[in-house]
Amino acid sequence: DHVKLWHFDHPHLYELRLALSSGHEYSDSFGVRKIEARDGGFYLNGERVRLMGVERMAGSNPEFGMAEPAEWIEHDHADLKELNCVYTRVHWQQDRRVLDYCDRHGILIQTEVPAWGPQTFAGMKEEPSETILQNGLEQLREMIARDRNHPCIFSWGMCNEIDGQNPPAVRFARRMYEEAKKLDPKRLVTYASNSLQKTPEKDVAGAMDYVMWNEYYESWYGGTPQDLARNLDEIHRAFPGKAIVISEYGYCACTADRPEGDGKRAEVLAAHNRIFRERDYVAGLIFFCYNDYRTHIGDKGLGAMKQRVHGVVDVYGARKPSYEELRRESTPVETVEVQGRAGALVVMVRARKSVPSYTLRGYKLRAILYGYGEIPLERFEAPLAELAPGAEATVAVAFKERAPLRVRLDVLRPTGFSAFTRIWRP
Numbered sequence: 001d002h003v004k005l006w007h008f009d010h011p012h013l014y015e016l017r018l019a020l021s022s023g024h025e026y027s028d029s030f031g032v033r034k035i036e037a038r039d040g041g042f043y044l045n046g047e048r049v050r051l052m053g054v055e056r057m058a059g060s061n062p063e064f065g066m067a068e069p070a071e072w073i074e075h076d077h078a079d080l081k082e083l084n085c086v087y088t089r090v091h092w093q094q095d096r097r098v099l100d101y102c103d104r105h106g107i108l109i110q111t112e113v114p115a116w117g118p119q120t121f122a123g124m125k126e127e128p129s130e131t132i133l134q135n136g137l138e139q140l141r142e143m144i145a146r147d148r149n150h151p152c153i154f155s156w157g158m159c160n161e162i163d164g165q166n167p168p169a170v171r172f173a174r175r176m177y178e179e180a181k182k183l184d185p186k187r188l189v190t191y192a193s194n195s196l197q198k199t200p201e202k203d204v205a206g207a208m209d210y211v212m213w214n215e216y217y218e219s220w221y222g223g224t225p226q227d228l229a230r231n232l233d234e235i236h237r238a239f240p241g242k243a244i245v246i247s248e249y250g251y252c253a254c255t256a257d258r259p260e261g262d263g264k265r266a267e268v269l270a271a272h273n274r275i276f277r278e279r280d281y282v283a284g285l286i287f288f289c290y291n292d293y294r295t296h297i298g299d300k301g302l303g304a305m306k307q308r309v310h311g312v313v314d315v316y317g318a319r320k321p322s323y324e325e326l327r328r329e330s331t332p333v334e335t336v337e338v339q340g341r342a343g344a345l346v347v348m349v350r351a352r353k354s355v356p357s358y359t360l361r362g363y364k365l366r367a368i369l370y371g372y373g374e375i376p377l378e379r380f381e382a383p384l385a386e387l388a389p390g391a392e393a394t395v396a397v398a399f400k401e402r403a404p405l406r407v408r409l410d411v412l413r414p415t416g417f418s419a420f421t422r423i424w425r426p
Helices: 070-082 096-105 130-147 167-183 225-238 262-277 321-330
Strands: 014-019 025-030 035-038 041-044 047-049 051-054 087-089 108-112 153-160 188-193 211-214 244-248 282-287 333-341 344-351 364-371 375-383 392-398 406-412 418-424
Touching (some): 041 282, 070 096, 130 153, 225 244, 262 282, 344 364
Parallel strands (some): 051 087, 087 108, 188 211, 244 282
Antiparallel strands (some): 364 406
16 A cells, blocks of 8 residues: 555566575566556556657667666766656667666656567568577567566567568567557567558557557658658558557658658658647657667668668757757647746746646756856755646746846656756846
């Protein structure tokens, strides 16, 4: 009756300690939480949540490759938290330190078996290759055995972009799903599809616990936002009872007809989000990508710098202008409005009603007053009332200084990260 439940805004962890009479000792951390996919949505500890985040491609810093030091893992994932990321996926199994960070700081994550691409099943007839199937099952078993007790694990991913309407790929995904459910019956299982643009009802996505769709209109798929809206409604009609997650979307400057332009990346993000927010059945969004990422199929750079330019930061973590756009788009705070005069401000905070949306509990408003010379002179902090999606709260902010240069206002999560920043000037 007194268990503190784990939540991305309240990542409560317990420690298990085991001491044997032989003198050996063992300790591990765990969290208690419940995740459900029902009624076309996601529920965390019984409460509906509509989630948003961004994917990080590990191994992309040329100085480290996949041998990332703890400091770089912490750097990148703290950056994800600054981006308001509470939900992500990855294309392969992760370093334990990644999952430990997500447990401690509150990021839900889907880890995956790296079965990727339609060529995986090329030349096969009705059944997948036994070698490929057994390899997938072995990786799945190892992933679940090692990581199942991490509260951050939202779901298991079976594969990515395999052409889920091709018979051997369908059978592979179904067999992987069955095995995952046998090993971990209560955790959600899915796969990321890029084959829902036509006849979505034939895709094996419908056999999963929820639908994941890699959406690339205005880039890989061509087309327009209007085409996206039409296609999204078709997917919903094909799977009316399923939650739908946009598991990838964004802008890749990966072909000659798509030159790099960070403004276009921000434009696609905002335009596509408007369409997603008009549809209640969209349960989650994962922007791709946090970072430009190194890959053997990269079209930019040479040697260790061979990469795809797809992120809001570069391979060294330097932020692009689209970083701030993604941060604004990913916040559960819709607006922060300010009225009044320098010594007595009235601040109104409104929670977002559409994705990303969830009840804001334990949030605070912090205000720092800066004088001339950019010297911080006064600090104010007050708790916000609990805010359901679409609700608002008002806070009176009083300062002694009557002639400030500016006031920085931050809505702080219980984890200490800022969910929204606004600068007020008299």
